[in-house]
Amino acid sequence: MNMSSKLLKPDSHLDLNSMKELPDSYAWSSSADHADGQNSSGSDPVPVINLEDPNVMMHVGHACKTWGVFYVMNHGVPMTVLDEMEASGRDVFSLPLDQKLRAARSADRVSGYGVAQISSFFPKLMWSEGLTIVGSPHEHAQKLWPQGHIHFCEVVEEYKKEMNKLANKIMWLVLGSLGITKGDIKWAGPTGELKEACPVLQLNSYPACPDPDRAMGLAAHTDSTLLTILHQNNTSGLQVRREGTGWVTVPPIRDALVVNVGDLLHILSNGLYSSVLHRAMVNRTQHRLSVAYLYGPPSNVRISPLSKLIDNSHPPLYRPVTWSEYLGTKAKHFNNALSFVRLCAQINGFVDVNDHSSVLVG
Numbered sequence: 416m417n418m419s420s421k422l423l424k425p426d427s428h429l430d431l432n433s434m435k436e437l438p439d440s441y442a443w444s445s446s447a448d449h450a451d452g453q454n455s456s457g458s459d460p461v462p463v464i465n466l467e468d469p470n471v472m473m474h475v476g477h478a479c480k481t482w483g484v485f486y487v488m489n490h491g492v493p494m495t496v497l498d499e500m501e502a503s504g505r506d507v508f509s510l511p512l513d514q515k516l517r518a519a520r521s522a523d524r525v526s527g528y529g530v531a532q533i534s535s536f537f538p539k540l541m542w543s544e545g546l547t548i549v550g551s552p553h554e555h556a557q558k559l560w561p562q563g564h565i566h567f568c569e570v571v572e573e574y575k576k577e578m579n580k581l582a583n584k585i586m587w588l589v590l591g592s593l594g595i596t597k598g599d600i601k602w603a604g605p606t607g608e609l610k611e612a613c614p615v616l617q618l619n620s621y622p623a624c625p626d627p628d629r630a631m632g633l634a635a636h637t638d639s640t641l642l643t644i645l646h647q648n649n650t651s652g653l654q655v656r657r658e659g660t661g662w663v664t665v666p667p668i669r670d671a672l673v674v675n676v677g678d679l680l681h682i683l684s685n686g687l688y689s690s691v692l693h694r695a696m697v698n699r700t701q702h703r704l705s706v707a708y709l710y711g712p713p714s715n716v717r718i719s720p721l722s723k724l725i726d727n728s729h730p731p732l733y734r735p736v737t738w739s740e741y742l743g744t745k746a747k748h749f750n751n752a753l754s755f756v757r758l759c760a761q762i763n764g765f766v767d768v769n770d771h772s773s774v775l776v777g
């Protein structure tokens with residue numbers, strides 16, 4: 416069976432690295448929309464939080480409430496671990512296309528190589544490729560490098576270990592900022608460690624693009640996570656949507672990682688913290704890489720608004736949902752997914768601040 420032709424849309428096979436012009440199937444818009452955010456020097460910058468600051472919890476809470484995204488410094492992840500992951504990502508994406516397609520994501524799975532999962536919601540193709548690793552990287556690595564893949568697997572495992580520690584730390588800061596303590600979280604272990612679901616690592620590659628003003632690296636979306644921790648190489652491209660300002664660029668800072676609030680944290684916080692809409696733009700000369708650690712709860716845990724945040728004047732806004740149920744809803748309804756777990760939206764006459772359905776197309 417020819418896996419690749421069955422698994423990806425025929426025109427998704429184009430080797431982005433070899434294109435001299437932007438094919439029409441990749442042309443999203445006029446440059447006007449894209450210009451928004453490229454020059455956001457006038458707007459507030461995304462908060463940078465020092466994890467060793469004595470007031471760190473307050474800063475995290477404030478950033479979650481007002482931005483849904485922040486940088487963390489003094490995060491404790493060794494620079495070598497970040498650099499090695501970046502180098503390994505580069506190794507993957509510089510393989511010949513036919514070799515990468517051996518690890519292609521099949522229609523019924525989350526993991527593997529291919530175009531972004533959300534591609535099917537858009538009429539145009541995105542200027543990117545990704546490798547999604549759920550759990551062990553072994554199976555994909557073996558397909559990518561039949562002769563040897565130990566190093567790649569070691570790098571991924573080390574990266575996940577470090578990210579898990581950091582995600583746990585940040586998650587407790589977030590929960591603490593909501594007044595939540597260890598006993599309030601069902602999926603916390605005896606020493607306060609948060610049990611996590613099968614961790615998901617998303618490697619994204621955005622090759623240099625002949626017409627970046629009309630292309631889109633990764634279309635606007637929110638993450639279906641509690642938190643996402645993002646490492647980017649030295650090339651800018653990430654933008655977040657800010658109420659009243661528009662698209663704000665989140666340039667790489669060498670010593671910092673980017674943390675996004677995901678949809679499940681929006682639900683858990685009963686809407687106090689909103690997941691942030693973000694997208695990735697591409698560059699004319701530089702290859703951009705990013706590595707996202709998608710952090711969520713164990714798969715059997717139902718996430719619902721924390722009971723400490725509920726009272727008569729703050730009724731629960733969402734019904735309980737597990738991560739895998741939510742991913743299914745997202746796969747079907749994309750940026751509308753939250754409204755499908757929302758309680759009584761019509762009765763209460765709420766306008767969901769997190770309903771991003773109107774920003775579907777770049």
Ligand SMILES: C=C1C[C@]23C[C@H]1CC[C@H]2[C@@]12CCC[C@@](C)(C(=O)O1)[C@H]2[C@@H]3C(=O)O
Pocket residue numbers: 525531532533534547615617636637638639640709742745
């Ligand atoms: C655990 C997740 C979360 C996924 C789906 C699945 C695996 C890959 C994730 C991403 C990564 C790239 C952006 C996104 C929007 C996409 O297309 O795939 C993400 C999506 C989500 O956050 O909803």
Ligand SMILES: O=C(O)CCC(=O)C(=O)O
Pocket residue numbers: 617619633638645647652653693694695704705707
């Ligand atoms: O490449 C980026 O900066 C964004 C990646 C992203 O949003 C994701 O993987 O979910």
Ligand SMILES: [Fe+2]
Pocket residue numbers: 636637638643693
């Ligand atoms: Fe994302």
